[in-house]
Amino acid sequence: MKVLCRAFVVFGLVGFFALSAFAESVASGKVWGGFFSPESVFVGRDYIFVANIGKEPNSLAKDNDGFISKLDKSGKVVKKDFASNLNAPKGMIEIDSTLYVVDIDRLVAFDTQGKKVLESHIQGAIFLNDIVLLDSNTLLLSDTGNGIIYAFDLKSKQTSEFARLELAKSGGGNGMLLDKAKQRLFVGCYHPHGKSGGQILAIDTKTKAIKILDAQKGAYDGVALAKNGNLLVSDWGENLNGKIYRISAKNGFSRDSLFGKNAKANVFTKTALNLPAMKGPADMFGTKDTLYIPKMLENEVLVVDLP
Template sequence: MKKYILSLALVATCALAGELKYQEIDGFLSPESVFVDKNAMYVSNVGKKLEPLAKDHDGFISKLDKNGKILEYKFLNDLDAPKGMMEIGNILYVVDIDTLKGFDLSNKKEVFNLPIKGSIFLNDIEKLNDKTLLISDTGTGIIYKVDLKTKKYNNLLKLDLKEYGGPNGLFLHKNLLYIAGYDPSGVSGGVVLSYNLKNKKIQVLKSEKEPYDGIVLKNNILYISSWGKDLNGIIYALNLKNKNIKKLNLPLMKGPADIFLDKNDLWIPKMAEGKILKVELK
């Protein structure tokens, strides 16, 4: 385990109306997503090379405690390029390029495997209910609705890649599915939008096209990660009431990917740096 020791640094900085404290955790291999449950946190690692679509079997998931201390560096291994995660009933579901997989957290055995035909770039997972997951495919523009019991799936929504970008990060609040768009071609970027599950209406919330990745909601504020230009990553705070948009004043981030919010802690994978940033929000 010595080769996998993670270095920790606690630094204070200013952002928005006050100070934000953050902690940096080093030692990962292209970390793409973070998921935190009651007992631990999990980090999906794409692998040594930042190749999110490479079927090279060097992807894995790390397990840490909620303070960022390593518990098991390769908790789940022999994956290709794991990304978004979601836990239901002690099963950790993860998308791995074109397949949805599930692992029993008590024994680490794979208990679910569902290839999604025609998918290209499965990216994030959101829970509709304990039997149904929503999965974004950035490559095709499709958000799939997956029945975990029957292993059947269909298209919930298909976005126009040129207009919106492909769906990357997902966050569900009541009947609104918030979506961070990302252009898989890397040409025009995507937008931030919401999709109403009841009336099927799309509303663009941030029209400036950028390579958006993760998205979470806290107290009517959407936090959105963007890879920015030339790997100068940004975390936006979008107030849904007054539509004000601010940038969190954080240190340089290269490739902020699928963010996760655990109470007041915002976890940010810095994918191109091999690090995780834990930010304490107010």
């Protein structure tokens, strides 16, 4: 396994950041129950998948009681344990009818029948959390435990280091959202030991430059895109008072506005969505019209209109 260490530049903290005191109204949604510590939702072409860590919400327990549930688009369970014999499955992605999921220190894939077709242990991985497709041959895997974002080659099955975050400063990467066309990777971070909290980051996928979008630290998890192009980020909050925030930018989120010569002039604002407090809002998923929020410690998935 070849690991490539690449240097990257950290841009200034933030051009300017403001926390809004107002809550944004969101249409009340539906609640799907019956899960076991749901950590992640992925909406595929035909089905919705929910990653269940297990009866106990231990994200690092190798207890073999994790599984993935398969639902139809209305939320009806097609097969509760579509993919089983996992430990603590988290982020997922579907590529050409194959479902990939990260499971603590390994990448596992399943076919349309739930049969395992790939198992690759990631050397040095501690706390794999989310997964996105960088290009037709490369997956990016975030590791909250060591701050590394790995690149996994689908052809060679080899892993390299794509970027490395400073744990003490930013926390480890948790949820990710990739805009391939504009070469930006957005990352919600969380400190694995709960010490100093995490930040919300943007990474230039070409230069590996990093921009901090939220100077106020939190226990950030999932990242999704709002209808108007703003970011939506879930935060476990203090005392399990979890919220979903909208991050807006005065000059937008283009590569130039984040990393160009006028990047310091950009102004970021964080506004809480007007939703009930959640216990463990984790790796959410947004479609054109809908936001799916797994409430990990409530064993539910909240489904609301995409704001």
